[in-house]
Amino acid sequence: MVSITDLDIVGACDTCGGPTGDLQTLQRRAGDNVCGQCDALFTAAHALLDNDVRDEPTILGTLAFAWSRGAGALGTENYGGLEFLSSTDGVPLLSLPAITAGVVTCDGSRIPKAAKIDVYSRAAKPRELAEVYEGLLKEHGIHFDVCSGGSVAWDIEDANLTLTVRAMKELHPGRVSFFKTYPVGRIYSFPPPALVSGFYRTLLGSIDKRTASGYAHALAESGRHTPQKAVTGSVAWLLGESNDAIPPRERRPRIVKTLNNHLLAPRDLQELLEGIWSPEDTVWRDASVLGPRLTRNLHYLQESCKQQFP
Numbered sequence: 001m002v003s004i005t006d007l008d009i010v011g012a013c014d015t016c017g018g019p020t021g022d023l024q025t026l027q028r029r030a031g032d033n034v035c036g037q038c039d040a041l042f043t044a045a046h047a048l049l050d051n052d053v054r055d056e057p058t059i060l061g062t063l064a065f066a067w068s069r070g071a072g073a074l075g076t077e078n079y080g081g082l083e084f085l086s087s088t089d090g091v092p093l094l095s096l097p098a099i100t101a102g103v104v105t106c107d108g109s110r111i112p113k114a115a116k117i118d119v120y121s122r123a124a125k126p127r128e129l130a131e132v133y134e135g136l137l138k139e140h141g142i143h144f145d146v147c148s149g150g151s152v153a154w155d156i157e158d159a160n161l162t163l164t165v166r167a168m169k170e171l172h173p174g175r176v177s178f179f180k181t182y183p184v185g186r187i188y189s190f191p192p193p194a195l196v197s198g199f200y201r202t203l204l205g206s207i208d209k210r211t212a213s214g215y216a217h218a219l220a221e222s223g224r225h226t227p228q229k230a231v232t233g234s235v236a237w238l239l240g241e242s243n244d245a246i247p248p249r250e251r252r253p254r255i256v257k258t259l260n261n262h263l264l265a266p267r268d269l270q271e272l273l274e275g276i277w278s279p280e281d282t283v284w285r286d287a288s289v290l291g292p293r294l295t296r297n298l299h300y301l302q303e304s305c306k307q308q309f310p
Contacts, residue, residue, distance in 0.1 A: 015258045016239050030261050040066040041238060043229050044264045047091035049267065056083060056101045056223030057121070059230045061094040062292065064297035067238050080301040096297050098124040101136045104164070106176045111183075112140050113123055113170045115190065119161040120296065122204070122219040130197035133165070137190060148189035152199050160296065161203065161215050165196055223293075225286060228269065233286025234294055235263060241287045242295075252277045252284070259283070 011020040014032035026033040029042065032243035048059055063084050066078065082094035098121040103112035115136055117129065135146055149168030154161065169187040171179065182188070205214015220222040223230065239258055240251045253275065272283065 015262065018256065029167055030266065032261065034262075037067055038239070040069055040260075041235060043196055044091050045052075045235050045263055046266070047089040048093075048104070048231055049227060051077075051088045052227060053088075053093065054227050055095070056225060058093050059114050059227065060150050060293050061096050061236060061297050062091065063231070063234045064294055065092065065094050065239065066098060068298065068301045078306040082297070082301070085168075089103065093270070096120050096300060099129060099132050103140055103142075104138065106171060108174065109177055109179075110178045111171065111176055111181075113166070114167040115142070115199075116178050116309045117163045117165070117196075119200070119204075120219060120300070122216040122221060124219075125196040128203040129200050130193040133196050134193040142183070142190050144192045145189035146192045146195070147288060148186050148191070150189070151192060152193040152204055156215050160300075162220060163196065163200060163203075165191055213264045216228050221293075223290075225290070229282065230290065231281055232259060234264060237258065237287040237291045237294055241284065242291055248277070248279070248284075 011026065011034035012018065012033075013020065015028065015038045016036050018037070019033055020026060020035060020038055026035060027039050027040055028034075033044070041063060044062050048062060053059060053062075061129070065080065065082055079092065081100070083097050085093045085095060087093065089286065099119050101115065101117045104114040104116055105111060106113050115133065117133060117136075119129065134144075136142075150167045151168075153166075156162070165189045167190050171183060173190075203214055203215045225233065236255050236259060238249045239255050241255060245253060251268065256272045256274055256277060260274065263269075264271045272281065277284075
């Protein structure tokens with residue numbers, strides 16, 4: 001099969017169209033010159049299908065990581081905060097954690113001033129959040145009191161639900177240097193786990209169409225795609241289906257050729273029709289559903305990279 005590139009850029013990847021200034025950075029794969037991102041993506045996609053990985057969050061996390069690592073954003077042993085599940089055919093199987101938690105410290109100190117809880121999955125139960133929150137407080141020597149004041153703020157700007165919990169009063173900046181551990185006293189007590197988890201329960205709400213409320217609809221779901229559809233739709237989205245700046249009639253023929261050449265044909269699966277496309281093709285529908293969830297994984301990896309290399 002001839003090269004599928006439809007660009008006249010020297011050093012361009014034949015599959016995603018991304019340019020490169022050095023031809024030696026491209027790798028030969030199925031008759032095409034491919035960049036590191038695409039090579040890592042195809043390798044991970046085949047590993048998932050070869051091993052019949054059916055858990056959708058694992059498929060999305062694994063492909064997002066492969067795409068990010070192929071771009072050089074993450075090292076081989078750095079999983080960017082994703083949960084490592086196992087390794088197959090040299091490919092790490094990863095998943096976005098349901099909940100993460102950490103503390104915000106006073107400037108120039110390790111003394112906590114707030115607890116930050118990030119929820120990524122609608123499957124995270126209030127009881128689980130309470131356990132994570134209480135564990136965080138104990139780890140940092142923060143006491144809590146059912147009768148103390150405090151605050152819980154929330155937002156969902158980063159494709160996850162973030163709860164920021166504070167005591168009624170923070171240490172004055174001028175006094176922070178005098179403390180080696182979190183201060184005692186009722187005014188510095190944090191809200192109790194039962195209150196925070198109850199607050200989370202209300203925020204989560206319901207995705208039932210009859211009683212829809214809260215933020216559960218915006219968080220990750222388990223998904224119901226078959227492994228082939230989950231992998232194919234995700235790969236299509238990463239290869240450019242996410243780019244609305246390019247009209248479908250221009251971006252989709254290239255994506256179809258790429259999927260056929262590097263994913264479907266090597267597996268003796270039914271190939272997509274080349275030269276024409278229909279908006280009713282399931283691959284585009286699958287990509288549109290999986291895209292926001294892939295974005296959540298990629299955003300998480302990017303934020304982790306920023307924290308490690310500020």
